Amino acid sequence: MALTEVENxxxxxxxxxxxxxxxxxxxxxxxxxxxxxxxxxxxxxxAAIGGGKRVRPLLLVSTAELFGVDRxxxxxxxxxxxxxxxxxxxxxxxxxxxxxxxxxxxPTVHLAFDEATAVLAGDSLHALAFEILTDHNAIGxxxxxxxxxxxxxxxxxxxxxxxxxxxxxxxEAVEYDLHSITRLQQLKTGALLAASVEMGAILGKxxxxxxxxxxxYSRDIGLAFQIADDLLDEEGxxxxxxxxxxKDAVQGKQTFVSLMGVEQAREQARMxxxxxxxHLVGYGHEAELLRELARYIVERDK
Numbered sequence: 001m002a003l004t005e006v007e008n009x010x011x012x013x014x015x016x017x018x019x020x021x022x023x024x025x026x027x028x029x030x031x032x033x034x035x036x037x038x039x040x041x042x043x044x045x046x047a048a049i050g051g052g053k054r055v056r057p058l059l060l061v062s063t064a065e066l067f068g069v070d071r072x073x074x075x076x077x078x079x080x081x082x083x084x085x086x087x088x089x090x091x092x093x094x095x096x097x098x099x100x101x102x103x104x105x106x107p108t109v110h111l112a113f114d115e116a117t118a119v120l121a122g123d124s125l126h127a128l129a130f131e132i133l134t135d136h137n138a139i140g141x142x143x144x145x146x147x148x149x150x151x152x153x154x155x156x157x158x159x160x161x162x163x164x165x166x167x168x169x170x171x172e173a174v175e176y177d178l179h180s181i182t183r184l185q186q187l188k189t190g191a192l193l194a195a196s197v198e199m200g201a202i203l204g205k206x207x208x209x210x211x212x213x214x215x216x217y218s219r220d221i222g223l224a225f226q227i228a229d230d231l232l233d234e235e236g237x238x239x240x241x242x243x244x245x246x247k248d249a250v251q252g253k254q255t256f257v258s259l260m261g262v263e264q265a266r267e268q269a270r271m272x273x274x275x276x277x278x279h280l281v282g283y284g285h286e287a288e289l290l291r292e293l294a295r296y297i298v299e300r301d302k
Contacts, residue, residue, distance in 0.1 A: 011292045018058045018075075023049050025079045029128065043113045043121040044128075048086045051104035053300070055225075055293065056081045059196040062289045063214065067204025073138065074203060077148060080132040081196050084156050087125035088192075090118050092165070126156075147202050155195035164188025171253040178259050182223065185256075189229070190222025213279045220276035221294050227269040228298045230255040234262060269298040 026048045032041050057078030064074035093100040093108040094115065100108055110118035133139065133149045154160055164187030167180075176184065197218040201211045234257045256265045276294045280287045 010289070011296055014058060014062075014289055015054065018054045018061060018078075019052075021075045022054050022057050022079055022082055025075055026082075029079065029132075039113065039117055040120055040124060043109055043117045044125055046112060047090050047109050047121060048083070048125065051106070052082075052086070054082065055297070056085055056192060056196040059193065059218075059290070059293060060200040062287075062293065063197050063200025064203045065200075066283065066286055066290075067201065067206060069200070069203045074200065076132060076138055077199060077203060078196070080129040080148075080152060081192065081199065083125045083129040083132070084152060084161070085192060087122040087129075088156075088161055088165075090122040090125070094118060097165075097169070129156075141205075144202060144205065148199055151195050151198050151202060155191040160187055160191035160195075161189075164191065168253075176254045178256075181254055181256060181259060185226040186219070186222060189226045190219065193222045193225060194218035213282065217276045217279040217290070217294075220272045220279070221297055224269045224272040224276065224294070225297045227256045227265050227272070228300065230257040231262065231265060231269070232300075233257075266298075273298050 026045065030041050030045050030048065032038050032045070057075065060078040060081055061071065061074040064077075065071065089103060090109045092098050093103055094110055101111060102108065106112070108118075109121055113121070129152060130149055133152065134145055136142070136145065139145045139148070156162065164184050167176075167184040168188055171184070194215065197214050198211060201214055206214075233255070256268070260268065273294045277291050280290055283290075
């Protein structure tokens with residue numbers, strides 16, 4: 001399922017652009033103060049700027065642009081989602097969680113700074129997300145502000161990412177079947193990806209009943225994303241990935257790959273991508289980037 005020449009040009013350009021925009025936005029949002037908070041903001045900047053694929057921001061901005069949303073506003077809201085994602089990575093890497101030493105090819109925040117600063121940097125990025133979404137100067141419509149904040153809060157908490165993380169932490173001691181692994185990943189990984197698409201539609205003032213096809217698209221790419229991650233953990237290159245791999249097998253955790261096998265997992269990911277693209281059938285060329293993102297999710301090497 002190789003990308004065409006045109007697609008090969010379009011998607012890397014879009015990823016490069018969103019990476020620049022998100023970095024510039026965080027640079028503006030996180031000026032270093034001339035007081036003893038400086039270390040905290042330096043840690044936040046270290047984690048938030050210059051790393052990551054920015055898939056979630058690109059999903060949000062690409063969805064928002066389907067409905068004519070101003071790109072600068074969409075990028076700002078995308079930074080709220082990315083703030084939650086980055087906070088989760090800082091906390092996931094802590095010794096009390098996954099105890100990782102490398103993230104995006106550089107030392108994790110608790111090693112580059114210290115554990116207390118890492119905890120507070122994560123906490124502050126979590127708070128920053130909701131500062132962005134509740135800023136009436138940036139988002140004038142109070143109903144849009146409230147719905148954006150609600151969508152991100154749900155995706156972040158016990159019924160989303162945090163709940164999935166708890167299930168993942170229990171996986172070393174509990175035997176999960178395929179249904180349970182699917183539920184775990186829908187929460188831990190899929191919820192924030194789904195929120196990115198949902199929030200793009202909220203910015204576009206699409207009513208809830210008009211978002212069903214976008215929810216279906218995001219559900220499918222969320223599962224495909226995690227299957228691709230499991231395949232990378234099994235077969236990937238640590239240098240390209242910029243983080244430690246093959247930890248799940250060492251820890252005895254069930255994954256899509258351990259339960260399905262490499263080839264069946266790869267085929268399932270491809271089927272999910274095809275299904276996701278099918279949910280966009282009502283759109284024309286304007287949704288091509290969303291289609292390409294679905295393909296990229298299973299073909300990436302990091």
